[in-house]
Amino acid sequence: MRLDESCERVFARHETFHPRYGWVKKGYDASADPNIFNKAAAVVSMGVGKNMVKSIRHWSLAFKVLEAVKVEGSRMPTLRRTDIGRAWFDDQEGVDPFMELPGTDWLLHWWLLAPPSQAPVWWVTFNEFPAIEFTEEELLAFVTDRLEGFGRPNATSLKKDVSVLLRMYASGHATRATFEDKIDCPFRELGLVQPSSAQKGAYRFMVGPKVTLPPMVFAATVIDFMLRAGGEDRVVSMSRALAEPGSPGRAFRLTEGAALDLLERAAESSEAVNVQLSNGLPQLVLPTDPYTAMQKLLIDHYAQFGAELRPTTMRGNAA
Template identity: 35%
Template sequence: MAKSIIDSSEEKLHFAGHETFPLRYGWLKKAYDAVVEEEKSGISPGSIFNDEKSIATFGVGRNMVLSMKHWAIATSVLISREIPGERNSRISTGMLGDILFGEGLDPYLEHPGSLWLLHWMLASRPGRATAWHWAFNEFHEPSFDRELLRRRLTQRCEELVEAGRMGKGRSVSTSTIKRDIDCLIRTYYAGSKGSRRAPEDSIECPLAELGLIQAAGVGELFRFRRGPKASLPDAVFLFSVLDFWENIYPDRRSFSVEFLTFERGAPGQVFLMDEEAVADRLARLESLSGERLRWDESSGMRQLYMHDAVNVDRWEILREMYKQDLQAIAA
């Protein structure tokens, strides 16, 4: 049986932080570049987000500055580390940020794989975007509206409080949950053409291009789009398998198709893929990994194996994907 958020006792859970704004185009690069500039100048990285000059630096209001910081950390473009005895956490660049923006392999998020990577970082583990992780890994209704999501997430938060996962005496307010649900839907659903939306909603989140949340009839009824994902590159799927493997189950040497489809935080859950779609992907990973992974379905069990003492560099897999695609475009 798949575990729930409650079982991940190592994760510190967070709600809100986005200031009601979904991620916007350009925000991640601006946040990354600002932190890199501070590092070069000898300034404590991340100070800009708490500085009064941040409004002029980023050209947005104070709430949007905080939202930019939130999304950069939630997607692992930036890394936030709490240091005992220090008031503010330390900010540094993350590996994904270094590849996309530092190395310049996709600074404007034009490669479809980049959006899938950002989604993976948001939804594969609880933490900075707990509601996102919960929605893709624990909520399985065929259709839903905002109210159903709110009620179910409220119930989960009550369970987290009882389990002591929210900290002593802490709870999540109804208004916070409502804002998280609204922002979650706006992250993946751009709305139908001609729909009446507030001016601040006119700039859609880049993750809406993934089409993971769709309208389910008239009114405010939605559904998650499950099944094969044609725009998801095999290299990104391989990255997700390795990331899941190394961070959550580092001592295992094999996974079944069922496990990688239905376990919380697994690629099948996060990418909303069914069992056959996951199996099709896994069958292609042996050659893509340079045969360091082995796919075996001869016994009918359909298992993915990692050779003992073999470490597959998931970040190098991404670099090769971008470089090969850039060369193909140049040719």
């Protein structure tokens, strides 16, 4: 998938705040009043500052937990809860409202990048930036060049986006993340980006196995990728799932071996998928239609922890 097919022209709407623990739930709960983010009372009801209210609104939209709805005769859209929001973050229906179960943080990372993405800097970084070891300045230069002409982002906005991205995924300590780091942002626990041990002030993508990425969650994102790309085949090639821009392989920075291991383990745990060889190349084979297979994988994953996930399309659309 291409950048212009995957992303909306959205830059620096996070008010320089990366997502904190509890913010997605806070945004979902606040949307019981669909106009809350347009009201001054939001500061009191949400218990955060004005700029944080704007940031929570942005991240709730970016993670596809909420969606904006235009109102005729008004310049200010209201917000409504999506199928994803209700299935994961609702007090009554949600499977993991407080992000306590394995896999939810990985799904949020995936939804952030999945089209329609409101995070083009994130999309370019994970899908197109070729470096493994890099500095913030090198990433900014690449992003600036790649996004030239895409929504005409100004240099300040891009610099803010790159800074927030790095703070979102990487702790500030090269040796180990502190307890405060982990409390501050759940996405640092994914282990996707770490401070470089070889160069002070630099960063490194952690390419290879991800010990906290559940196999059935990964398999579900592979199917979701295919569906969002417009395909409904029951066979998915490993090359597409790994190497194509916008794919889970790139989003999760997996090697071919790590991805294949996850898919084989998913097939052992759920009847929703199989892994077969075709001309010596592994393929993900679905015994049912892709939507049903994706739902079953996620339902089976959360059932391991005694949690019941209601059927969801994982599309972000309001149901």
